[in-house]
Amino acid sequence: MIKWESDNVVREDRGLKIGRTKILPAIAARGEESSYNAHYFQYMKRPDVFAPAAFSLRDRVNSYLEKSLSLEISFDPKSLEFASSIRYSSLGAALVAEAVEFMAGHFAAQQCKVCGSWFRIGADQMRKDRIFCSAACKCEITERENPQDDAPLVQTRRRIIDPQFSRAAADGLFRFG
Numbered sequence: 001m002i003k004w005e006s007d008n009v010v011r012e013d014r015g016l017k018i019g020r021t022k023i024l025p026a027i028a029a030r031g032e033e034s035s036y037n038a039h040y041f042q043y044m045k046r047p048d049v050f051a052p053a054a055f056s057l058r059d060r061v062n063s064y065l066e067k068s069l070s071l072e073i074s075f076d077p078k079s080l081e082f083a084s085s086i087r088y089s090s091l092g093a094a095l096v097a098e099a100v101e102f103m104a105g106h107f108a109a110q111q112c113k114v115c116g117s118w119f120r121i122g123a124d125q126m127r128k129d130r131i132f133c134s135a136a137c138k139c140e141i142t143e144r145e146n147p148q149d150d151a152p153l154v155q156t157r158r159r160i161i162d163p164q165f166s167r168a169a170a171d172g173l174f175r176f177g
């Protein structure tokens, strides 16, 4: 939840409490008394909640990832080639990094028409026109298919761009960290 306290202060309501006091961390504030991320106001204005939510999510993900992954280089003496790899400090870090790739639109996910599970499609992962998660599911639909059953196989492709959804996903992933 994002709350504009005034034209100059926007806060995040995470539902956390200390005693009876609700914690409302500031996303940005500008003024003579306190100034925090004041440059964000260049891109957001009351009552817009999309930009503040996106800034807040970005800042939280970045502060998490800063401590959670590193880039390494390795050398293969046989092929005399260098290779790069990303090292994650935990499973949570790897999952958050994956969520970040989805949010940035580098991957899209698609739901299997048979079992309903989500699988990743993208350039080097899987063909973009795939509608089944596995060969087993593809076989099942071939066996099950019935001409009277007029429900067409509609392909739904989904890119996770909804900030609330991405936020919920990232929040969920943070628990593994």
Ligand SMILES: [Zn+2]
Pocket (backbone or CB within 6 Å): 112, 113, 114, 115, 116, 117, 132, 133, 134, 137
């Ligand atoms: Zn499936």
